[in-house]
Ligand SMILES: NC(=O)C1=CN([C@@H]2O[C@H](COP(=O)(O)OP(=O)(O)OC[C@H]3O[C@@H](n4cnc5c(N)ncnc54)[C@H](O)[C@@H]3O)[C@@H](O)[C@H]2O)C=CC1
């Protein structure tokens with residue numbers, strides 16, 4: 001039985017926790033680290049420990065720690081988590097555009113026989129693109145589209161009137177380094193794609209605010225000597241946070257399951 005710690009209890013964190021109650025058999029949730037003590041007041045205490053104090057959280061021994069809290073949390077706790085010997089499953093992949101952080105996490109994982117695990121989360125095709133990167137990759141591009149409400153709280157809100165939007169508007173075009181920086185809560189998929197394929201500078205990204213759709217859409221196109229891949233995913237957003245999608249927590253749970261399952265599919 002794997003002991004699991006969870007950092008972050010927002011839309012994704014709460015959904016992840018729900019799978020421990022009725023789905024996962026080989027892992028148990030031992031501790032949750034939240035940011036604000038206010039959150040604790042609203043939570044009914046389950047069998048796991050919930051704390052806003054990092055020392056208390058890390059005093060537990062975990063086999064796996066899951067980050068579902070944002071770039072800053074990964075920057076703050078990533079190295080500490082791996083240095084306990086736990087594997088670290090992350091969703092805030094965009095933080096790894098900082099090559100120094102990525103290097104530090106790799107070195108810490110290496111010296112503690114732990115692993116930094118990056119599930120596909122909201123995107124698909126990473127299995128194929130990371131395999132294809134063994135050969136020659138010529139281009140990897142991503143087009144992300146989300147409905148207007150998903151862009152609230154981002155710089156897009158200052159640029160266009162989201163409520164008045166009647167047709168799709170391109171709000172960003174550039175490389176994954178910039179998209180991961182400009183949209184820390186919304187375009188982590190570009191970072192995962194970069195790490196699988198051509199890196200942050202070479203991966204080309206377009207982002208649209210699109211009033212004609214209800215789901216979060218990601219279109220991936222990669223070409224190389226392996227052949228090519230064209231993939232479109234449509235993710236059902238969380239009602240409580242339309243920037244994120246249900247498939248993210250499902251993907252994390254599958255990555256966790258792969259650690260104890262006798263069979264692993266689709267890597
Ligand atoms: N890789 C991917 O495909 C995706 C990645 N994400 C990443 O997941 C993150 C979380 O997404 P949601 O759950 O939808 O966001 P959310 O805003 O609903 O929840 C984040 C939670 O983390 C907590 N938190 C923040 N800093 C913390 C800290 N230092 N310690 C403990 N808790 C902390 C917040 O209080 C909040 O409750 C996003 O910010 C984004 O970076 C989101 C969607 C897709």
Ligand SMILES: O=C([O-])CC(=O)C(=O)O
Pocket residue numbers: 122184185186187188189190216217235243244245248
């Ligand atoms: O959930 C999604 O569709 C994608 C997302 O927010 C991200 O990549 O950060």
